[in-house]
Amino acid sequence: MATTVTLKSFTGLRQSSTEQTNFVSHVPSSLSLPQRRSSLRVTASRATPKLSNRKLRVAVIGGGPAGGAAAETLAQGGIETILIERKMDNCKPCGGAIPLCMVGEFNLPLDIIDRRVTKMKMISPSNIAVDIGRTLKEHEYIGMVRREVLDAYLRERAEKSGATVINGLFLKMDHPENWDSPYTLHYTEYDGKTGATGTKKTMEVDAVIGADGANSRVAKSIDAGDYDYAIAFQERIRIPDEKMTYYEDLAEMYVGDDVSPDFYGWVFPKCDHVAVGTGTVTHKGDIKKFQLATRNRAKDKILGGKIIRVEAHPIPEHPRPRRLSKRVALVGDAAGYVTKCSGEGIYFAAKSGRMCAEAIVEGSQNGKKMIDEGDLRKYLEKWDKTYLPTYRVLDVLQKVFYRSNPAREAFVEMCADEYVQKMTFDSYLYKRVAPGSPLEDIKLAVNTIGSLVRANALRREIEKLSV
């Protein structure tokens, strides 16, 4: 028993282990070497004390999909939850696409979804256009939502489950001195009476979930480190009705060096307008040029449109080096859970919020016990185990197919293949890497190599022409 306890102190905690009075001694590192974290079955119940007369208090900073989902799960698990959101009617600039599984997993009402996209068009640098979506079944679609609607709905549900929603701006937090002292959060509360400036307040909580997005302050206060990020630039354009019918249930993706050197340009239909945008990691300074190029490629189809809004937002490219620290965990964009290649973030934000909250609920036994870092670490383990393959696959796809114009041409050519479409949509809509048939996989591999070879051969021809 003592060994497990001391081992636990070693794996779960860093400097804080010296401050703990509960643990007997440090186990020298050589002993813990052969132990891999995955083989340890540590339960919090033995080490952490019961909370005598109160429930566990957890603050969720940020009220987007991640924060809303986390707060709801925490409140349902019997934990005293406080959700702090700085702008209740925030229209976060966003692509706004959610996969089908999110509707089911989070019980979203269908009227939240403005549009159901069932067709997509991929357009190569030389304007070869490929329609994908033929393999979709009747009930399958990509949902387009308005962020202000989705976020408000999830927050409302959290409130109904018992969470307290506060309109306030998180400023900083004081770290606890002991392993079971509370965190002191400093925030500005906007309650409408004190006007725009709000009142400075503090709050003591046992744990914090940082769901405050790409520029997370929680991440800064735990020294989570930085990540590379892409800039996504988007213009909302209201186009004439007859042109809008083309985009009724169709989204477009443009690839090419003119549109973006490492990402894609898009035309996504929203409730009554389209969003035309592009993004880049490496050439952020040229984003306006890329946007013009995207508009140019879609020119015929958005002619006569009026720009009603221009927005930009950062998209994390990979997770932060440190995603949790003692009793503070990051979820969603704050942690950097955006996939490569497609740049999808909403589903992963909500899912990570829920997973983290579940880990807290379990570790605290429905709010009765104090938690420690080991419980939050379980959330990281589960997350990495479930979704790392997905992230890896998308990273490989981005590296292979977005690196140059020939690669993009090959990419679009491959998308014409029915098997590719089926696999792509299956993995996107249901977030599972479905096992296809091996024969088809081999054929796909051969075809991919063939497309890449042909496209690169054409590039060599192009180079010969310019000489």
Add this chain to the structure above:
Amino acid sequence: MALFSPPISSSSLQNPNFIPKFSFSLLSTNRFSLLSVTRASSDTSPTAATAVEAPEPVEVIVKEPPQSTPAVTKEEITTAKNVAVEGEEMKTTETVIKFQDARWINGTWDLKQFEKDGKTDWDSVIVAEAKRRKWLEENPETTSNDEPVLFDTSIIPWWAWIKRYHLPEAELLNGRAAMIGFFMAYFVDSLTGVGLVDQMGNFFCKTLLFVAVAGVLFIRKNEDVDKLKNLFDETTLYDKQWQAAWKNDDDESLGSSKK
């Protein structure tokens, strides 16, 4: 945005009655020197269709077929060198010079026009497609629902690609491998006295052979060495970024993290 308010009847560009008589390639060099594509600046207001037909050389005008609805056209060609803007301020310059070629019909190459001695000349199809892609890389065009591009490179048979691209390079690489092989065999023989047949039986020599073949295959140009190194770093970077969360908390003595 002013860019969008004037309806551009770009479809009128593709006047089906008017197919240029000469192939695209003839004009390509002329075109680049004569024309410059300028895009409308965002803060200019669209002036009415000033149908200023700049006094171009005949070829250029021919490429832009006359608009069917002159009242709303904005297709104006401005040249950097041309100053025939007779006293009129050229504000809107929507120059849409689309890719055109006699053999490019309905968004794909018309293979019948590539026939040579009764068989399709795939080489010229490949060259034509390369020219099209080059053109589009330099002058990105709008996509249009009326004229979708449907060409798929897989209609060109595999042996045409191999003949054109693989075989010359294969010859080169085999030549290099043969030269390296001959001199390495001689060198090892002179050093150790082991003949060619006995060398093949030795494990170290077989490893050298493997390294030589791999080297010839992967390092074809000087830049390839750096490229391969960067490629390796690239493939492992994303994984490293994900494992960083675990590495931080391990003791220094615990080597690499799990997974």
